[in-house]
Amino acid sequence: MVLNDADAHDGPSWIRIQDAIDLIAPPGREVVRENIRAAELIYASKIPPEAVSGEGFIAWSGADPCGATTTLVVEGKSGENRTLAVCVFPVGARLDFNRRVKKILSSKSVRMADRVVVQTSSGMEFGSIGPVGIPSDWKLLVDDSLMGREDIYAGSGLVMSKLKFPPEVLEMIRPDVIIEPICASA
DSSP states (O other): OOOOHHHHTTSOOOEEGGGOGGGSOHHHHHHHHHOHHHHTTOEEEEOOGGGSSHHHHHHHHOOOGGGBEEEEEEEEEETTEEEEEEEEEETTOOBOIIIIIHHHTTOSEEEEOOHHHHHHHHOOOTTOOOSTTOOTTSEEEEEGGGGGSSOEEEEOSSTTEEEEEOTHHHHHHOTTOEEEOOBOOO
16 A cells, blocks of 8 residues: 555554555565565554654554653673664663663663664664564563553654564563563653
8 A cells, every 4th residue: 555645644554564565664565465464463654754752653543652761772792792672661760771671681781772773673763663573683672561551652664663562572572572661660
């Protein structure tokens, strides 16, 4: 299905991902093709530039703020060992790098991953990294508060679109997903 730019300005128009495969980055397309059961639960919508950030998406779409996510790629270091991890957590929450993420990754330190490495390795556009289609050697950490939501909204790997799916999809596409509290306590 082809959407024109005007479609993106009227609010989300959710389309099953199989019918809108061009709205997800190439690595995500592979995941969709390989996991039909999960693909049936994933929807995509074109978005305008002002809806790329989580806060902008909530304002533009009227989506449940509790289901909107932020995705950050971090690098854990312990000696010569380095681990890349995608952290998915609610918009507005603060990722707990120094305690929770560091412990989960068994790292001495955790920092934001290098932008060039992230883009090159993931095949996704900066500003729209999402959990569907990340490299298999990266860890996927999801804040446990998202798992009770009906749907979550995440980056598609392309800045022109967002994905919507039940959080259980993350377990379908990545059986090794780590679901734990990863945000700082309020």
